[in-house]
Amino acid sequence: MSTVGSKRITVTVNGEEVDYDVEARRLLVHFLRDDLDLTGTHVGCDTGNCGACSVLYNGQLVKSCMLLAIQADGATIETVESLSAEEELTPLQQAFSDHHALQCGYCTPGMLMSATALLRANDRPTEEQIRKAIQGNICRCTGYVNIVKAIQAASGQGVEG
């Protein structure tokens, strides 16, 4: 009885072009996680509030649970897996580790993508700008204190104290 249609889409994900038949109702986040096995992008809610699924869509920060996969047809997607190759961490990733900006690590991929979008647009953000940039990302472990510090440090400004 399923009347769900599907569509073939072409998406560039982390620099690789992918052709895929997806159901029209498939969420982008499930396409990334279940179809492409890019499991770094996470799901923490059903309502677009938590930001664990944040990715870059044509360079713009989006919540991938709020888009259908078919809306990504022709688009360029960057996920957390694009940030660094196997060994070397980026300064942002290294700063998250140095400043203990992650505990369970579940929100971390989304946080990193939000911070990446921020730092590309503004390489000297103030603390308030950092907090605004990650206000769409929920973390239940850290109270955000060390996440803010890490983003400050990665922006090249260093951290006071």
Place this chain on the structure above:
Amino acid sequence: MTEVQEPLVVEETETKPGFVGTNVPRKEDKRLVQGQGVFFDDVKRHGMGYVHFVRSPYAHAKVVHVDVSKALELGGVFGTLTGDEVAILTDPFFELSTPPGAHIKDYALAVGRVRHVGDPVAAVVASSRELARDAAELVEVEYEPLPPLTDAEQALEDETLLHDDAGSNVVWSGVFDWGDWDGAKAEADKIVKIDRLHFDRFSSTPLECSGALVEYNRGTGQWTMYCNHQMPGIGAIWMAPALRTGLDKLRFVTQDIGGAFGNKICLHPQFVALCLLARKLNRPVQWTEWRTDQHTANAHGNERIFRDVEVAVKADGTLLGFSCRAIDDCGAFPRYEPLGCIIWAQVTPGCYRWRNIRVDFTQVCTNKSPVSPNRGYSRMQHLWLTERIIDIVANELGLDPVDVRKRNYVRAEDMPYETPNGCVYDSGDYARCLDIALELIGHEGLEAKRRDAESRGKLLGFGIGSTLDSGTNNFGQSTLLNPELQFSGNNEVATVKLDIFGEIVVTLGTVPQGQGHETTAAQVVADILGCSPDDVHVRAGHDSYWNSHAGFSGTYASQFAVTGLGAVKGATERLAEEIKRVAAGVFGAEPADIELAEGQARLAANPEAAIPFMGIGAIVNANNAILPEDVRDVTLNCRYVYVPPFQLPDKERKFGNLTLTYATQVHAALVEVDPETGVYDIVDYAAVDDCGKRIHPQIVEGQVHGATAQALGAATHEIFAYDEEGNLLTPNFYDYHVPHALDMPPMRNGYIESASPFTPLGAKGMGEGGGAAIHAICAALQDALRPRGNPLVWRSCNPYHQVWQYLQDGKRGVEVVDA
């Protein structure tokens, strides 16, 4: 707008050389920042089916009929499970309570009746998440609604029963009476009476929802669960009898877990349904809880009402004791309960020296989500009571809350301190912590800040919260609820081995969810073996088949630094001794002549004579004929079970040592309230923590930040509110507002270290201590509102509209009488 401050005060009692006590890089971080962690939902199997639960839209109803036939007709649907099947294939989960709670029947799916919105009545398995959801819509359930019970005090009347088998909505009740309450009243100058205090429902809502991928092996009858259960030892004890199988047939596997906070302890009903489906359908099945389902039907923190609170106090503010009735609302099923009816007694007197305490405790079922342990489990509710009492007494008698605390705190020189019910506070200096908190928040300038706020039309309020995080349970406390239970003590396991190529491999029994166990275990091992934490490979997560766990294994109740690291230390010391024996055998020396350093075993007197660990591993595993006969028993694979030094409690007196360690938290808050609207800001915040020896200060600080953030959420916004029909009004992150980055106040942190005399490393469990924030905000609001009618702050969660309500209601519910 906000300012982040480094810790201003760190006082160390003793610094051990080595890696313990330093901020070594976390081993977990690299994979997690690269998106290469493995959470249960990342695990896939060929042909696996996705599970969706069909859930009750009613809070209370008879299930007349369940028809899955239309769902089964849908292409891509693999099968279903109903309550009728569950009733035939499984036994009810065992209950911990004495009657009436003992007679409650709790199954994996609703059998005959639903008892809360979200109660699962059937499960559907299909080839995709979306299809499973479609199919669930096709399951037809006929309900016959029953009156919903959403009020714990109404539930006590037993006019409507949730569980007919129990014959009462009461799960458990009992009176705890320590010291001489009547004598305290006679000795008192004043009795402060508080009509009602209400600790609201909330939960830590881990960002990763619950779930599992379950495989069934038909040949061996074994189930493997790739999951995020945080207490597999107890989970298996619940599940195996229900499934009519043995413990070893249930294999729990975890790697990375996206937070748990206690909310992933009571997953046995869902997991039993998954086990039945995997067996019935002969295929792997996968269930990922939806956020809405976690909020409606997983596990909330306990809601608790305190009635008829009476406090006996001398005119100078010396507290003699208190009595009250406590009514705990555990929702539709007890599950881990009634353990919360005794867990609070770990901190019976809070931080204070009053000796006469009487609590009449009753736990009831209502038509709300079941509860489970939630960060600060049961102690948080009770400590909120004791702290509210302190500030209400100070307010009513015109005393300074700082002075009342210092007058009544257990003193550093009293440690170890035996409480009226036989618990032993191991170490601490509460007054010193308070002084540091006051300094951090600028308490000396309080009156100037008050005037400044007034000039802007705001009311400034100052509040303190001082709490204890009791860690490492003595499970013997369960026998104070039910003398028939055969639980006592505690245990945790670690295995440390030296492999053939010199790898040091550590296996834990614990189930980490972000606490950095891989890192801190490596620190302990490295210090003992004389190597770097980088040389120590700590397996990620938990696997029952590693045979490195015991009955109480898991990560809960603030105990890893004691039980987990105690086991790691014990196992590593055994391995060190074996390495020394091998080296001594090769050199023809005595083990005492051997030292371990720089990844080698060598003669202390002649460091040139050295065997690298790789050589030791190779000799024992692959070249052992060269060894003398008397060292051939060496395995280089050392398992150690850490057992804390507990005694059985006295069931008659409800007396005994219920936990091993007590970490201290003293928090202080400044709020500014708009008296016209009730809107308020937390303008400054300080948190001082003392968890004994800190293995990894950065991890401790992270726990303090996070626990504080959760408690600030619970103090200001987070509430699982129900309407009269039993509908949850906050079933997602839209309506249930957890703190976001812009919600957090500036955070100032301070630390002291009062080493525990009772633990292997002087460390204490910590991480659940954020409850202090709830008290600090309540006290600060009370202080702010004093000039506007001096209302009683009687709820734990105080969103702006509640503050506005206090302003409308004025003072009620509290009185002082001469004794």
